Amino acid sequence: MQGPSTDTWFMPDTLQTDALISALSGAFGSVDAPQYSATVVYADTFDWRLFRQGYILHCHGRAWTLYHGHNGEVTVQQAGPDLKRSCMSQDFPHGKLREMLEPLLGIRCLLPLTTISITGRQIRLLNRDEKTVVRIVFEEQRLAASGPVFRLVRLFAVRGYDEELTRVRRILAEKGVTRTASPLTGFEEGCKLAGRRPLDYSSKFTLELDAGCTAREAMVRIYRHLLTAIEKNIPGVLEDLDSEFLHDMRVAIRRTRSGLSLVKHVLPVAVVTSFKKDFAVLGRLTGPTRDLDVYLLQQHDYLARLPAALQPGMRSFFADLAIKRQDEQKKMVRALKAKKNKAILKSWKHYLASEDRKPAPLAGMAVNDLAGQIIFRRFKRVMKDGQALAAATPDEAVHALRIQCKKLRYTIEFFSSLYPEAGIQKVVRQLKKLQDILGVFNDLSVQQQMLRHTLEVLEPGTRHHLEQAAALGGLLHSLFGEQQELRNHFAEAFAQFSDPENTALFIDLFKTTGEAP
Amino acid sequence: MSIIAVYNIKGGVGKTATAVNLAYLSSVDNGKTLLCDMDPQGSASYYFRIRSPKKFSSKKLLKGGKHIEQNIRGTDFAGLDMLPADFSYRNIDIALDDFKKSQQRLSKVLHPLQSEYERIFLDCPPNITLLSENIFYAADYILVPIIPTTLSLLSLKQLFAFLDKIGQRRNKVLIFFSMAEKRKKMHMELMQAMQKKSGVLHSIIPYLADIERMGIYRQPVTAALPASVAARSYEKLWNEICDYLAL
Numbered sequence: 001m002q003g004p005s006t007d008t009w010f011m012p013d014t015l016q017t018d019a020l021i022s023a024l025s026g027a028f029g030s031v032d033a034p035q036y037s038a039t040v041v042y043a044d045t046f047d048w049r050l051f052r053q054g055y056i057l058h059c060h061g062r063a064w065t066l067y068h069g070h071n072g073e074v075t076v077q078q079a080g081p082d083l084k085r086s087c088m089s090q091d092f093p094h095g096k097l098r099e100m101l102e103p104l105l106g107i108r109c110l111l112p113l114t115t116i117s118i119t120g121r122q123i124r125l126l127n128r129d130e131k132t133v134v135r136i137v138f139e140e141q142r143l144a145a146s147g148p149v150f151r152l153v154r155l156f157a158v159r160g161y162d163e164e165l166t167r168v169r170r171i172l173a174e175k176g177v178t179r180t181a182s183p184l185t186g187f188e189e190g191c192k193l194a195g196r197r198p199l200d201y202s203s204k205f206t207l208e209l210d211a212g213c214t215a216r217e218a219m220v221r222i223y224r225h226l227l228t229a230i231e232k233n234i235p236g237v238l239e240d241l242d243s244e245f246l247h248d249m250r251v252a253i254r255r256t257r258s259g260l261s262l263v264k265h266v267l268p269v270a271v272v273t274s275f276k277k278d279f280a281v282l283g284r285l286t287g288p289t290r291d292l293d294v295y296l297l298q299q300h301d302y303l304a305r306l307p308a309a310l311q312p313g314m315r316s317f318f319a320d321l322a323i324k325r326q327d328e329q330k331k332m333v334r335a336l337k338a339k340k341n342k343a344i345l346k347s348w349k350h351y352l353a354s355e356d357r358k359p360a361p362l363a364g365m366a367v368n369d370l371a372g373q374i375i376f377r378r379f380k381r382v383m384k385d386g387q388a389l390a391a392a393t394p395d396e397a398v399h400a401l402r403i404q405c406k407k408l409r410y411t412i413e414f415f416s417s418l419y420p421e422a423g424i425q426k427v428v429r430q431l432k433k434l435q436d437i438l439g440v441f442n443d444l445s446v447q448q449q450m451l452r453h454t455l456e457v458l459e460p461g462t463r464h465h466l467e468q469a470a471a472l473g474g475l476l477h478s479l480f481g482e483q484q485e486l487r488n489h490f491a492e493a494f495a496q497f498s499d500p501e502n503t504a505l506f507i508d509l510f511k512t513t514g515e516a517p
Numbered sequence: 518m519s520i521i522a523v524y525n526i527k528g529g530v531g532k533t534a535t536a537v538n539l540a541y542l543s544s545v546d547n548g549k550t551l552l553c554d555m556d557p558q559g560s561a562s563y564y565f566r567i568r569s570p571k572k573f574s575s576k577k578l579l580k581g582g583k584h585i586e587q588n589i590r591g592t593d594f595a596g597l598d599m600l601p602a603d604f605s606y607r608n609i610d611i612a613l614d615d616f617k618k619s620q621q622r623l624s625k626v627l628h629p630l631q632s633e634y635e636r637i638f639l640d641c642p643p644n645i646t647l648l649s650e651n652i653f654y655a656a657d658y659i660l661v662p663i664i665p666t667t668l669s670l671l672s673l674k675q676l677f678a679f680l681d682k683i684g685q686r687r688n689k690v691l692i693f694f695s696m697a698e699k700r701k702k703m704h705m706e707l708m709q710a711m712q713k714k715s716g717v718l719h720s721i722i723p724y725l726a727d728i729e730r731m732g733i734y735r736q737p738v739t740a741a742l743p744a745s746v747a748a749r750s751y752e753k754l755w756n757e758i759c760d761y762l763a764l
Contacts, residue, residue, distance in 0.1 A: 129568065130566060131567060132592075157591075158591035158593075
């Protein structure tokens with residue numbers, strides 16, 4: 001059965017609460033609960049992880065409430081941290097709220113979205129047995145600092161008393177309460193005022209392309225979309241709120257670079273060459289911080305791989321990494337704020353808004369034809385490189401195949417809106433499986449390289465370094481074992497990707513003219 | 518997700534007061550709770566001011582599914598719902614008899630409700646019948662309030678003998694003392710002797726006017742007078758049960 005249903009309306013400006021209550025008193029007895037009022041701050045991650053799962057979270061000082069957005073039912077109410085600029089799920093004390101938040105938030109931080117002042121009163125409507133049959137709530141939601149006020153009236157059904165609920169609804173309608181409202185009106189309007197809209201950001205690339213547009217029109221839209229993603233993440237990167245801002249920004253940069261190098265002759269060569277160089281710069285200057293982020297995110301897993309005796313060494317290794325990361329972060333912020341680097345995005349934006357004086361040869365081509373050609377070319381490349389994949393393939397070749405897969409994935413994502421959804425989902429699912437195994441393999445490989453490099457430059461002689469070296473050795477052993485194990489699954493993973501059914505699907509979806517796989 | 522029956526062969530031992538108060542406490546700190554009034558007298562329903570729905574009967578109860586769901590009523594307390602009793606329950610044994618595996622019918626109709634409710638309480642009528650057998654079969658735990666008198670001990674013996682006969686575990690049974698009076702020497706001695714045994718809880722519900730008065734204000738005493746001795750006694754009992762059953 002469903003939870004308690006809620007009906008919410010705007011109170012007409014001319015209608016006083018007491019007038020409505022007296023209209024109801026003809027049919028029901030009533031009991032007034034004490035008035036409540038609170039100023040609450042709504043919070044979510046930058047990519048709306050709570051809202052996406054149907055949750056709304058707010059705090060009132062250190063009192064946090066998580067509830068279901070659709071029916072307003074409280075899920076958990078518990079003490080938590082003071083939300084200033086941001087906070088992570090680990091900042092919450094152990095308990096039910098943290099248990100629920102941890103998997104929902106993952107590594108993303110909570111950010112304040114908007115502040116709303118709420119005052120309200122609840123009235124229980126009673127039948128002749130003085131049993132509560134409907135709850136009615138009058139609530140005023142005021143956007144902070146003399147903002148607009150929303151007067152809402154909400155009904156909460158009591159299970160099994162539907163007739164009474166219908167009667168209350170009728171009385172409300174007779175009194176002119178007819179304009180329905182979202183119970184989260186204040187929240188939504190507050191977000192709007194702060195320049196946000198629920199679900200206005202996702203790290204996934206989703207863009208509806210117009211099937212009839214030209215190649216250049218399509219690419220400009222894709223690049224603009226990516227540029228927006230970069231711009232949206234910059235403030236979070238500069239403020240260092242959580243590691244995903246930088247990650248998402250780097251993905252958007254990489255997608256832009258892939259677009260520039262894979263989709264040829266749609267933008268003039270000179271433009272492509274110059275911006276390819278520029279975006280490579282942006283990629284490079286954000287790299288070191290991201291690399292360190294990746295290790296720091298592994299801390300928990302790394303410690304778990306080691307026996308207790310080696311863990312102190314690992315901890316001190318991570319403490320050093322964290323210091324190094326702070327340095328790199330500062331350097332990166334300085335670089336991102338530098339005039340010449342800021343100019344890159346500015347001139348890219350400017351270029352995307354302009355027309356080419358001398359269009360590139362394929363600029364006017366139909367995007368449908370172009371997309372098929374490009375994706376199919378990437379597919380053939382993955383098929384060719386993948387055939388060679390075996391348990392003994394050197395790490396570098398595995399890495400190269402991984403990059404080819406990434407390119408294929410990006411191009412599919414760019415143009416996915418032009419193809420039937422079911423087909424795209426299927427090929428992406430197969431590709432993702434292959435990417436996952438290659439990705440994990442590569443991570444293990446890179447991590448070992450980093451550990452070996454750390455060992456090479458670690459100066460002998462101190463107890464501190466001795467402990468670190470022992471821990472790194474233990475970790476190397478563990479990572480190597482896992483990597484070797486993965487090798488045994490290469491053939492199987494690629495066989496799945498290249499099986500006749502999946503190949504046929506690629507041909508069917510993307511092959512345009514006389515090309516063979 | 519457990520079903521707790523509040524049961525005693527004898528009447529007037531505080532079963533309904535126990536079921537009503539524990540169900541309320543369960544809904545407050547452990548999640549969504551359903552109280553099923555199985556007693557045709559409908560005292561638990563009365564305490565929550567809920568009348569038996571017009572089209573509800575023992576036949577509907579035993580059909581289960583939507584016939585039960587349509588007749589569940591929200592109480593005045595969020596998180597606590599109730600399936601009110603109907604007077605037709607007085608003949609429920611006859612209706613039960615029509616089913617194959619008639620001892621398991623109640624368990625079968627309650628089963629789907631366990632996905633919605635964290636806990637289901639059964640307030641049982643005082644007798645040993647086919648319905649009782651159904652209740653023992655359906656319940657994960659049987660909570661037995663007893664007044665510390667010799668006759669109560671006799672009724673316990675009868676209960677255990679019956680459980681043995683129908684092949685139910687004795688350790689489903691949890692006993693606590695209800696309506697106990699400190700000034701009665703026999704009460705005190707009996708309780709002291711019994712509390713050493715396993716399955717006997719240490720929390721005691723004393724004989725208190727506030728509990729009797731529940732019939733006047735028609736709410737659980739734990740909700741109406743949360744600071745009263747009566748409310749605290751039920752809280753202590755509920756906490757002990759939670760610890761004991763690791764709920």
